[in-house]
Amino acid sequence: MKKLIAIAMTAAVFAGCSSDKAGKLSTPNVEDFNYVVEQFADIQILRYRVAGIESLTLQQQELLYYLTEAALQGRDILFDQNGKYNLTIRQLLEAVYSSANVDKNSDDYKALELYLKRVWVSNGIHHHYAGDKFVPGFTQEFFVNSLQALPQEELPLGEGESFDELMAVILPVMFDPSVKPLHKNQAADADLLLTSASNYYEGVTQAEAEAFYNAMKDPNDLEPISYGLTSRLVKKDGIVQEEVYRVGGKYSDALEKVVYWLEKAAAVAENDQQREVIEKLIEFNKSGDLRTFDEYAICWIGDTASRIDFVNGFTETYGDPLGMKASWESLINFKDLEATKRTVIISDNAQWFEDNSPIANEYKKDEVKGVTAKVINAAMMGGDCYPTTPLGINLPNANWIRAAHGSKSVTIENVSEAYSQSVKGTGFNEEFVWGPEELEMLRKYKFLTDNLHTDLHECLGHGSGKLAPGVDPDALKNYGAPIEESRADLFGLYYMADPIMVELGLLPDEEAYKAQYYSYFMNGLMTQTTRIEFGKNIEQTHMRNRQLITSWVLEKGKEDSCVVLQQRDGKTYVVINNYELVRQHLGELLHEIQRIKSTGDFPAAQAMVEKYGIKIEPNLHREILDRYEALKMAPYKGFVNPIYTPYFDNNGTFTGLSIDYTEDYADQHLRYSRDYSPLTKK
Ligand code: ZN
Numbered sequence: 001m002k003k004l005i006a007i008a009m010t011a012a013v014f015a016g017c018s019s020d021k022a023g024k025l026s027t028p029n030v031e032d033f034n035y036v037v038e039q040f041a042d043i044q045i046l047r048y049r050v051a052g053i054e055s056l057t058l059q060q061q062e063l064l065y066y067l068t069e070a071a072l073q074g075r076d077i078l079f080d081q082n083g084k085y086n087l088t089i090r091q092l093l094e095a096v097y098s099s100a101n102v103d104k105n106s107d108d109y110k111a112l113e114l115y116l117k118r119v120w121v122s123n124g125i126h127h128h129y130a131g132d133k134f135v136p137g138f139t140q141e142f143f144v145n146s147l148q149a150l151p152q153e154e155l156p157l158g159e160g161e162s163f164d165e166l167m168a169v170i171l172p173v174m175f176d177p178s179v180k181p182l183h184k185n186q187a188a189d190a191d192l193l194l195t196s197a198s199n200y201y202e203g204v205t206q207a208e209a210e211a212f213y214n215a216m217k218d219p220n221d222l223e224p225i226s227y228g229l230t231s232r233l234v235k236k237d238g239i240v241q242e243e244v245y246r247v248g249g250k251y252s253d254a255l256e257k258v259v260y261w262l263e264k265a266a267a268v269a270e271n272d273q274q275r276e277v278i279e280k281l282i283e284f285n286k287s288g289d290l291r292t293f294d295e296y297a298i299c300w301i302g303d304t305a306s307r308i309d310f311v312n313g314f315t316e317t318y319g320d321p322l323g324m325k326a327s328w329e330s331l332i333n334f335k336d337l338e339a340t341k342r343t344v345i346i347s348d349n350a351q352w353f354e355d356n357s358p359i360a361n362e363y364k365k366d367e368v369k370g371v372t373a374k375v376i377n378a379a380m381m382g383g384d385c386y387p388t389t390p391l392g393i394n395l396p397n398a399n400w401i402r403a404a405h406g407s408k409s410v411t412i413e414n415v416s417e418a419y420s421q422s423v424k425g426t427g428f429n430e431e432f433v434w435g436p437e438e439l440e441m442l443r444k445y446k447f448l449t450d451n452l453h454t455d456l457h458e459c460l461g462h463g464s465g466k467l468a469p470g471v472d473p474d475a476l477k478n479y480g481a482p483i484e485e486s487r488a489d490l491f492g493l494y495y496m497a498d499p500i501m502v503e504l505g506l507l508p509d510e511e512a513y514k515a516q517y518y519s520y521f522m523n524g525l526m527t528q529t530t531r532i533e534f535g536k537n538i539e540q541t542h543m544r545n546r547q548l549i550t551s552w553v554l555e556k557g558k559e560d561s562c563v564v565l566q567q568r569d570g571k572t573y574v575v576i577n578n579y580e581l582v583r584q585h586l587g588e589l590l591h592e593i594q595r596i597k598s599t600g601d602f603p604a605a606q607a608m609v610e611k612y613g614i615k616i617e618p619n620l621h622r623e624i625l626d627r628y629e630a631l632k633m634a635p636y637k638g639f640v641n642p643i644y645t646p647y648f649d650n651n652g653t654f655t656g657l658s659i660d661y662t663e664d665y666a667d668q669h670l671r672y673s674r675d676y677s678p679l680t681k682k
Contacts, residue, residue, distance in 0.1 A: 025054040025061075025659060035421045037640055037665050040117050044634040045387065045665045048418045050379050050642060052336060053659060060308055062654040063268045064332060064379055065646045067310050070261035071330035071382035074312070075123075075672055076679035077251050078328050078383045081319065082124035082183065084199045085173045087680050090119060091156040092170065094673055096146040097666075111137030120669045121387055121638050125174065126183035126197055128388055129636060133181050133197070140175050156681040184321050192321035200325040203235040209322060212240050223400050225290035228324040230314045245314060246288030253678040255285050258312065268654075273299070274306045281312065297396040301405050308334045309376065309408075311395065316384060330382035331393065336413050339375035342452065343411075345504050346459045347373075353460050353495060358587035359594040365466050373409040373458045375451070380641055387638035391416055392454060409458045411451065419637060420447050427631050432527055434566070434573040438518050445507075445515035452506055453492045453516055460495075461488030468598050475600030479609045483597055485545040490590040493520065493549070497583040514579050521563060521582075522574045524550030529621050530628040531635045537614050548613035553585045555612075565620075571627065572620060640668050 027049055037045040056064060079086040093116040096102060102109055115136050122128040136143075144167060147155065157166055172179045180197035193201045193209060201209060213227050231242035232250055243250040247259060262282050269275035280296035303309070310333065314326035346353075354368040381389050394409040396402065423429065433439050462484070467473065476483055496516050501507040524546035531543075538544050557563045562581035565572050576582060596604045628635075643660040663671075673680070 043636040061657040066265035068380035072676040073257035074328040086124040108138040108142035131183040244288040327384045329384035332380040333376040363598040377414040441515040445512040449516035456492035457488045461491035471600040476605045479605040482544040544613035
């Protein structure tokens with residue numbers, strides 16, 4: 001902790017100065033680092049260590065800095081995409097939160113603070129994961145009175161708009177539970193666009209939107225653009241039309257800032273390939289032409305030599321009920337050279353793994369090409385990657401580009417480190433792990449084996465095996481995803497216990513894999529259901545596949561008791577009695593799952609997923625939820641970013657970077673709203 005304060009003071013003293021004292025970057029030790037920022041509602045806010053930042057060259061530091069600025073400029077875009085009034089509501093809430101005229105000890109104020117913190121987490125007024133609208137714990141009267149006490153010029157009023165007019169629009173959106181209750185409606189019997197709160201469409205019915213895009217599609221086009229990816233579809237004067245996200249178009253004020261920083265980044269790119277990537281992205285932001293977007297994506301896949309890499313722009317389509325329109329996100333990162341050695345070793349031995357896999361020979365690839373995945377550390381998160389962030393990313397999304405040019409797959413090491421460190425001291429493992437022997441195993445090997453499992457899953461698992469001739473790759477339909485994720489997970493689990501792991505230097509000894517087996521089974525059979533409301537089924541693909549694998553093996557184990565659920569003092573635990581037998585069953589399941597995939601056996605896939613992957617045993621679920629609740633832990637995690645300060649000499653030449661980890665959650669968001677808010681009314 002002392003070390004962190006020292007770094008912060010250095011930054012404060014020298015910020016803005018031309019100084020050769022700049023650039024003294026270092027990474028705090030895990031033991032000294034303060035991972036937990038705060039916890040509220042159902043979320044815990046963490047910090048992440050930007051490990052290894054001191055190993056970047058001066059030029060890389062400069063590039064990193066410009067990219068982090070570009071990452072922060074898109075925050076408002078996401079708020080607006082998530083709901084038409086989100087930016088206005090955020091401004092109103094922040095105005096009351098920061099007001100000197102309100103009683104900060106009142107229950108209403110405290111409830112408003114909580115509500116605002118949740119809005120910051122979700123980039124809007126709907127829960128970031130569940131999608132339901134937050135219920136304000138403060139009264140409408142308190143909100144209106146507090147706003148009225150503020151100078152009018154501090155309020156986000158439109159041209160000629162009165163306070164009462166603004167309230168007439170905003171209050172129902174916030175306080176009436178029947179107005180846009182869901183961010184994204186997924187119920188099949190409703191118009192998905194008219195019943196969803198997200199702002200990708202305006203005044204357009206689902207049928208109109210589908211007709212609009214179907215008319216554009218050419219079924220003979222083998223290289224189709226991602227139709228509608230970067231635009232808002234609206235009906236104006238009776239005509240359905242796109243508002244394209246670009247400089248000079250929709251979100252121009254934000255995209256101009258993004259382009260400004262990208263141009264600076266392009267000037268200090270590490271190599272020509274990376275410069276071309278950045279320039280293509282700039283070109284796309286200016287034109288909005290989706291052909292250019294595809295050129296950019298292909299160029300980005302080809303940039304494997306650079307140390308620094310990034311995502312910046314409209315990427316994932318989870319927020320659109322029709323799955324076409326992308327939300328804005330950014331992740332700035334650099335390769336963890338030491339950890340990436342793991343993935344290189346794995347990829348170099350890809351053929352050996354394929355040849356020795358426990359699947360039928362006819363489904364093995366004669367020549368397997370390992371995907372070169374890399375391990376990265378995040379340096380800045382923005383848009384839809386902030387403050388909740390993924391553990392791994394695999395892009396681009398366009399199918400034809402993936403087939404023709406491949407994809408890049410990353411594991412985010414420092415995010416996974418923060419997750420695992422945040423569990424320490426919570427009593428979670430002590431509550432759910434069977435005994436001291438298992439606890440010690442997890443303490444020693446869990447982090448290592450978790451990461452290795454992710455590497456095996458991504459580098460080899462998905463790429464292994466082949467379809468029988470003539471089998472349609474989409475034959476498993478909605479069961480395809482959990483079957484495929486099971487396959488990749490099983491591949492990793494099976495090999496984790498192979499002596500080759502020690503031979504290749506990937507694991508320190510032949511006991512280490514047991515930590516992965518124990519934690520995987522504890523998670524799959526019990527603790528992952530802490531994220532699911534009582535009475536509900538498992539919906540999320542990875543959660544389905546984890547339960548599928550573990551409950552299938554549990555059932556197999558009824559004959560040999562290799563793994564059992566055992567009671568002690570009225571509590572249920574996972575006990576693994578024979579790790580070798582567990583491995584054997586995992587191999588048998590991999591054999592069967594590969595057969596299902598390779599032959600496109602839909603009925604078998606359906607039976608497997610429905611029987612093992614979806615339903616939760618209610619008595620056990622209740623018990624797990626009660627035990628979890630007693631620990632007072634939060635099921636979701638979010639992050640604060642570090643602050644980077646650049647240093648320049650009198651000629652404007654970059655001389656170094658400093659990093660400060662001490663900013664707290666509310667301060668960060670208020671600063672972002674002040675300094676990185678190109679779309680709000682000022
Ligand atoms: Zn996967």
